[in-house]
Amino acid sequence: MAVTRQPGSFGPSEFQTGLCDFCGDCGTCLYGLCCYPCLGCSIASDMDECCLCGLSMAIRSVYRTKYNIQGSLCGDFWAVGCCPLCATCQLKRDIDRRKEQGIF
Template sequence: MAVTNQPGRYEPSDFQTGLCDFCDDCGTCCYGLCCYPCLGCSIASDMDEFCLCGLSMSIRSVYRTRYNIGGSLCKDFMAVMCCPFCATCQLKRDIDRRKEQGTF
């Protein structure tokens, strides 16, 4: 029998919420509005990275790669540069949902 998937890999997917789905988690949205750098540090902490990395394009790319989420470096760059607040909140919502599902 041929192995078609690597062990521990996730099937290709997408982020569990859209880029502008603020109402899906108002708490995260309010947290980001009140202290955007703190939200970035929270993401970095979740990902076991240095605090300043939480607001960067690279953390989004690492997360997408880890969970096999579709996209590209160009799309990550555009999301983070055009709407950094939206991209950061989306990432935090996805992390929180994966924690709830036990897949983080």
């Protein structure tokens, strides 16, 4: 049997939820609204990074690269710059879904 895909590699994809998909996970959105820095620390913890990194554009870019999610640094910059809460909640929703699917 030939190996056609390396373990841990992912085909090109999109984030599993939209940037403004608040109703997809109200708990994450409320968490972000009530304690935005805590949500960032939770993301950083999920990714084994420093707590200060959780709210940065860099962690979004690292995550996107790791899971081969389509996009660009410019897109990450605009998402985090224009609506940091939306971008952070989207990232946390995606992490949680990948955990449920066993691919995180």
